[in-house]
Amino acid sequence: MQPLTRFLLKVAGGVLALIILANVLDKTVLSWTVINPGYTGIKINRLVDRGISKENVVTGFVFFNPIQSVVVVYPTFVQREVWTRSANEGGASNEELSFNTKDSVPVSIDVAVSYLLSADKVPAFYTRFRADDISNWTHGYLRDTARNIVVAIGSEYSFDDVNGVKKEEFLSRVAAELNRRTMPIGVSIQQFGLVGALRPPPELANAVNAKTKAIQDSIRTENEVRAATAEAKKKVAIAEGEAAANRALASSLDDRLLAWERLKLQRAYIDKWNGQMPSVVSGGDGGGMLLNLPAPAQK
Template sequence: MKYRKSIVGGLVAIVVLILVFSSLTTVSSGNRGVLLQFGAVKPTILSEGLHFRIPFMQTVQQIEVRVQKEESSQSAASKDLQIVTTKVAVNYSVDPEAVNKLYQEIGLDYRSRIVDPAIAESLKAITAQYTAEELISKRPEVSAEVKDMLGKKLTKYYMKLEDINIKEFAFSEEFNKAIEAKQTAEQNALKAKRDLERVKIEAQQQVTQAQAEAQALKLKKLEVTPELIQLKQIEVQEKALEKWDGKLPSVTGGATPFIDVSGITKK
């Protein structure tokens, strides 16, 4: 009888321990727990840590509330009907205070059911408002508009958009060639403009130099007077006298006939 009581007591203790451990549940870090009672979503949301639940009646579904990253590549038509493939990275998170509603209305596959379609729709809608060249030159503006539209879509489904980064706009090969040809033409036009400006400057410099030389020549002509000519003649004669050795030339030339003056001096 005594042993029977011990066995029963031991079984009761084991059952109690099983019930105690079954009533404990842990919510991991970065998650929230959705409390389910016979499969029905309860309004209670379990935070990180240890919690009690009713064994065999209640279960806990954990949902991550940390920032998650989704990368996507979407093709769409621009305003000028160019096909643009946009690569984008989106950071988002689930609202910790609404995980029960998210689970009840959408389920655990919210990424494929909500996030991916919302990204594609936002990119296509905003891309259609810009030309292909504007998508490149106005990337910050495009990114801001996509972020605004996508944020509103995710908010309706209990998610928050943290950030968005447009990594690349890829265009067709024909469009890339057209852009390259346009850039080449612009560079050539700029070079021609610079060359023309250089030629104009050089021509102006030559005109200025010619004007300066003409002005200098004009001043020199104004300086030539009869007195200056007479002074120059005197200077030439003085230099000739300095070099004369005191002997008269034997022959003179010019307009008069040549005369031998040597014989005259001897007489």
């Protein structure tokens, strides 16, 4: 092989090696990422740091050596998760929470939880849980804690209470206790509530539905009775009023008033009389006339 040819091959090999080396260095020696608003990142030194300090918190453009460091990003805006039995909402597996009431009724519930991770607690949060993805913590530690609280507090209520007037009290207590346990690690619970209704065993659900229908029927019947009673009282009141009015009118028509009314009628007839006698009379004494007038004198 000619010396020139060997030289050119060496040059080509060197250029190729430089290209490969530059590509490797670009991917392994220096890298960068962007921490967007609403997120907090922490840079972890794999070779030196055993824990995370406030100095490791990063925002904006972050450059790091991927061999020595790694950047973990956490959202610091409100997160919402649901734990349900349905595979179409929340996780693909059954994540419902279950508990037994004070009267030994097994109950399952679907719940939604909202929480907020404090940015200044992110380093301590990572140091404790080593969670590179916040959703792993949510469906792990947070769900387990919530389930334990639901089991403990739910056992203090009867089914009728937790399914009725004390439902909101039950949920408020669970939310308050969950918040009390997560606040030290930098997580504040914003909301905890049911998704849908409680699910008791089918036989109990049927009994509850029957009881609800009976109560509704009873209320409807009571309303109908009240309406009928009110209508009857109204009719009685009207009749009593009319009777009282008639009695008052009758009591006011004494003999003197009746005589006065007769006199007024007679006066009205006299005023209308034209002085002529009727052409037909009954009897000779004028008994057939409306008024008993004396017969005219004979000439």
